[in-house]
Amino acid sequence: MKHVAIIGGGITGLTVAYLLEQQKQEHPDELDYQLIEKEERLGGKVITENVDGFIIEGGPDSFISRKPEVMKISEQLGISANVMGTNTTHRGSYVLSDNQIHQLPDGVALLMPFKIMDFARNPIISWRGKFRALGDLFIPARPNQQDESLASFINRRLGNEMLEKLIGPLVGGIHSNNPNSMSLQATFPRFLEMEREHRSIILAILHMKRAMKKRMKQVNPASTNRKPPFLTFQHGMTELTSALEKALSPDSIHTGTAVARIEKGEQTPYRIFLQNGEEINADAVVVTAGANIATKLLNGIDEELAQLLGKIPFTSSAAISLGYRKADLPQLPLGYGITIPVREQRNISAITFSSLKWDHRVPNDDYMLLRIFIGGYANPELVQRDNEHILDIIKMELNDILGITADPVVQRIYRWVQGRPQYELGHLDCVHQIEARLQDHPGLYVAGSSFYGAGLSDCIASAVRGTNTILKELGIESNN
Ligand SMILES: Cc1cc2nc3c(=O)[nH]c(=O)nc-3n(C[C@H](O)[C@H](O)[C@H](O)COP(=O)(O)OP(=O)(O)OC[C@H]3O[C@@H](n4cnc5c(N)ncnc54)[C@H](O)[C@@H]3O)c2cc1C
Known part of the structure; x- marks a missing residue:
């Protein structure tokens, strides 16, 4: 019987636990797991409160439909009927520019201005700024594929006005991140792909628009409806984390107690010390508490690994x-x-x-x-x-x-x-170095929003990768 400890009960930790629970139900003698969460409540950043009939989200209020992970797990959990798209009555988003509220051109909120004419008519960007943006049609693609900051990329292709007035704030809003130091490779690799494949962002958007129209006609020639890009749950995002929690064995969950440190063990490969003085022996550990916590927890196991984790701001x-x-x-x-x-x-x-x-x-x-x-x-x-x-x-x-x-x-x-x-320049290099160090510690994995994307789908994908990796290292065949 192998014992797995999961540190942190946000969407990542809950997903790991859910996958292990399924594995355990199929092979009860093979595997057991324990999830340790510092707070009394599970869900981490996913928190919905119903206050006098107001459904209030404290963290994420949605997930993107373009990535399949949330939808897939919702189907498995039987809650996909409660998924709903954004209200279409009052579509559209605004930006404050020189203290005036301006409507954004269609698609800009998704960083894809599909209606180029709407954009041309929009007053947020001056004519000079619009002409500069058109320069994208003529500027050659960058020959190398090294990481670049979002600011440098947008400045180079579309000009500073587009960066400061539109794309910087939208992206800053999504990632709480500084466009001047934010890694494009780690956050918006799609921009790099667009430049690589089409040389120009505008040409890439036109190409995508044509392809989308063609696809829609093939599915249903009469249809002009797009799938809503953002989805949520009718009663709020905790529908997802509560459904995951309900699918777990209650005696595998320990809330209200933080992990203080993790060390190599004698009876089992890992020994987990809780802040309440208890100790847990484990054959494998998945740390999902965030790189800034993992750096402290893992210092006793591998200083270099801890230093790399601590580099992620x-x-x-x-x-x-x-x-x-x-x-x-x-x-x-x-x-x-x-x-x-x-x-x-x-x-x-x-x-x-x-x-x-x-x-x-x-x-x-x-x-x-x-x-x-x-x-x-x-x-x-x-x-x-x-x-x-x-x-x-x-x-x-x-x-x-x-x-x-x-x-x-x-x-x-x-x-x-x-x-x-914060996914700073060189973020992916740092993550690759972390992964290389982990090779020295079979059964140890770090997962969650610090590494390959902070969206809920990214966290679920990270949880799936983590679970499969440790199962393989434990010699257990994964059924995921
Ligand atoms: C305001 C806000 C809005 C967002 N909006 C969206 C959105 O609309 N769509 C979207 O896809 N994403 C959004 N995100 C991002 C997304 O919510 C997070 O990236 C994701 O929820 C992180 O999940 P996680 O499980 O990796 O980490 P967390 O949710 O942070 O979970 C980590 C858990 O570890 C626990 N922990 C910490 N230390 C210890 C310890 N020592 N021992 C035991 N447990 C510990 C914590 O208490 C926590 O429960 C938003 C984030 C925020 C903050």
Whole structure:
């Protein structure tokens, strides 16, 4: 019988546990597992609260349909019927530019401006900036495929205005990351592929648009509908983590106790020391708590490995949900939300109109739910300030930007201190070095948002890779 310890019960740790549970049910004498989570609650950054009928997300509010992992596991868990797309009534997103709210051209929010004419007419980018962006049609592709920062890439292909006013803030919003130091290879490899395959980003978009139209006609000639790019669960993202939790053996789960350190053992390859003084022996360990935690936990096993893990920087951010009576609000722009570039010098980096973006987010049509983001690379300190200070700043800026003066009827702040990995230039090299060091420690694996993508699908994919790797190293044939 092999024992596996899973450190951390976010989406990654829960997925590893779920896969091992399935393995265990098929071969009960072969394998057992224990999941150790510091908090009393499982789910990690996935947290949904129902507050007086407002469905409030503290972390992720969606997953992308382009990557299959979340949908696949939802089908296995029997919860895929609860998956829903963004509300199509008020499509569209906005950006604050010189303190004015402008609608973004279609597709720009996905970093793919499919309607090029809409983009040409849009006032956010000056004519000079638009002509510069067209330069992309003539600029040769970069000959080498070395890593490059997002800022350098966009500057080189589309010009600085596109970077500062559009792409930088949108990407910064997704990754809480600084475009000047953010690795394109690790975050948006698609951009590099587009340049490699089509030489120009604009040509690549035109090519993709044609291919998409052709595909849609083949599926259903009458159809012009696109699959919603973002999906969520009707009752919030914890539907996913709760379903995973329910599928596990309750006696395999230990919450409310943190792992203090991991060492090599004598009876078994690994020995896990918990903060409450208990010890666990394991044949394999999957650490999913984040590279900034793994660096401390694994220092006793391999200093070099710990140093490499410690090289991945983290930043802090917070998501604040405010619920209002509609009657108390001025007329707001209709759409999914507003991105606020760093150059606007605001504390708020984005506002999501959660109840316009998704159905079932408010008690009834008399209410509206907003989600406001602060922190990230440009302003991580703000996250550590007290609630009152944060709410005062947010209310002041909501008044400036949207003319909101009313007090919310519901408010919730979720802080993610040092919770967001930053994929800096050279990130993938560092991850490859970590993987090379792990080769010296069969049965040990690090998984989760710190390595090959922070999206929920990426975390699930990382969990699947991790589970398969340790099973192989334990000599157990995987059924995944
Ligand atoms: C505000 C916000 C919005 C986001 N929006 C989206 C989105 O819309 N779509 C999307 O796909 N992604 C989004 N993400 C990213 C995504 O939510 C995360 O990358 C993902 O949830 C990380 O999962 P994880 O299991 O790897 O890590 P975590 O969820 O961080 O889980 C790690 C767990 O380890 C535990 N732990 C830490 N230390 C110890 C220890 N010593 N011992 C035991 N346990 C420990 C922690 O308590 C935690 O539960 C968002 C993230 C944030 C913060």
